[in-house]
Amino acid sequence: EDIKNILTSLRQISSTIVEIKQGNADILGRLTSIESHLSDSDGRLLAAKTKIESLALDITSLRNRLNDQENRARRNNVRILGFPEGVEKGNPARFLGEVLPVLLKLPEGTDFSIERAHHSLAPMPAPGQRPRPLVVKFLRFPVKELLLKAAWELGKVDWDGHNIMFFPDLSKALQDRRRLFLQVKKTLRDKDIKYGLFYPAMLRITHNGKTSSFGTAEDVEKFAKTLPPTVQLISLMF
DSSP states (O other), X not given: OHHHHHHHXXXXXXXXXXXXXXXXXXXXXXXXXXXXXXHHHHHHHHHHHHHHHHHHHHHHHHHXXXXXXXXXXXXXXXXXXXXXXXXXXXXXXXXXXXXXXXXXXXXXXOOOOEEEEEEOSXXXXXXXXXXXXXXXXXXXXXXXXXXXXXXXXXXXXXXTTEEEEEEEOOOHHHHHHHHTTHHHHHHHHHTTOOOOOBTTTBEEEEETTEEEEEOSHHHHHHHHTTOOSOOEEOOOOO
């Protein structure tokens, strides 16, 4: 009787083993299918990654071109800060045409040829707040260069007790790039080194007959620490 019970148990165990084998075969088949799908997915992900990287490069290139075109469209513009709000009495072009030649000590009869002038596109400030800049577009590029050069040579421009400042009218993206040079410019001033930051965001330094160009603030700062206080900067033309 015991032997019969053992044989019965063995048959049940054998049947269970067969079921397990069948189950393992099914699992193995599913794993093989999953591996195949994963391999296909890896291929698709790799292709998608390559495509995304290509699109990212295209977007960067297009963004740079758009930013360049925006700044080229503004190349005849000057941004003027410091005039009180409303001093132009509704006609900024006429006001600036009358004030700027005297303010910048330009030769009599200088033709500014202002195409248009307006406040920057921002809400009118409340009393006591900083006035909005005036944006001026000149018909001719040399006039814009003449104005900036005259303001630079004067150093400080004062009008009726207000400090008037002149800047090229640049896109926000380019302004952000230039702001990265603020600490570098401070370092150069501390070393009594003449410096100039020119379009788009580049410093060229001539030292011992060698001209070096810098496009990042970090590189300029490292180089500036090694320079004597008699370095002449070569400007880049806008």
